[in-house]
Amino acid sequence: MRVLVTGASGFVGSNLVPALVEAGHDVVAMTRDAGSYDAAEGVDVVEGDLLDPSTLPGVFDDIEAAYYLVHSLQTGEDFEQRDREAATNFTAAASAAGVSRVVYLGGLGETGDDLSPHLRSRQEVEQLLGRGSYELTTLRAAIIVGAGSISFQMVQQLVTKLPVMVAPRWVYTDCQPIAISDVVEYLVGILEAPEAAGETYQIGGPDVLSYREMLTRTAAAMGKRRLVVPVPVLTPNLSAYWVDLVTDIPRSISHPLIEGLRNPVVVTDDSIEAVVPVDRTPFRTAVERALEGEA
16 A cells, blocks of 8 residues: 655654555655655655645655644644644645545543643644545554653653652643554554544553653663652643753643643543554553663
8 A cells, every 4th residue: 555654754653654664555754854854765755844735736646545643842832723734734635636544643632621732732633634535544642652752751851850859730640651662553553454444543551650650660660769749739831841941842842741731641442452453562661662762
């Protein structure tokens, strides 16, 4: 199958592309700068910018299926508008070219009015992609653990630099992190499951943890012992500035992510296992692999 991967140079895309090649697919990687993209053997590279529709003609030619792995967190406060424009332009271009399948990796979590801007944007993108003439399959995930994951880098830096962490109440919020290797296995497997066309699935690792447990278990995997002290008066907004002081994660990325920590992100429907059974990676193993990759 000839498959287009948008966001090919990102954290998930860079892991997915070689896995698709190994699975026997004819892969096309879309990037805004082909000259700076280190393509795996057998991968075709096309230039395109989803925020500039004039760059998209020809990108989707002969494409049977496409992955949407794009997000705009790093662009600043207007990331929701940029995500909206990118999804709208993708939908129009893919539909016009006759793409039959689209796979979107979105965010796990409840729906409602109390969502953080980040999670709200992820769900809006899903709705916009759903307007296309193709069949959309959505996978919703929480924190993805792996070398290069911004969310995991934030956890790692906090653990590294703070022996004692004074944290807000969101450290008790439940999360179901998932290893990047498992995410890739789901993304590849779902393309080869025709019954998944048009469906939405939740994916997560085998461990449901509070953010406090994630911090302490990451510390243990690094051979450290860390104390996390929750403080009720420390709000997500205040803790975002605290993270600015301790880590080098750009605030355009860290602030929306931290705002989302007040929303539980746990799998409530495991129907994906009947379609793409995956031997899911324990959190400790995922952390150890991520640390090896960072090293």
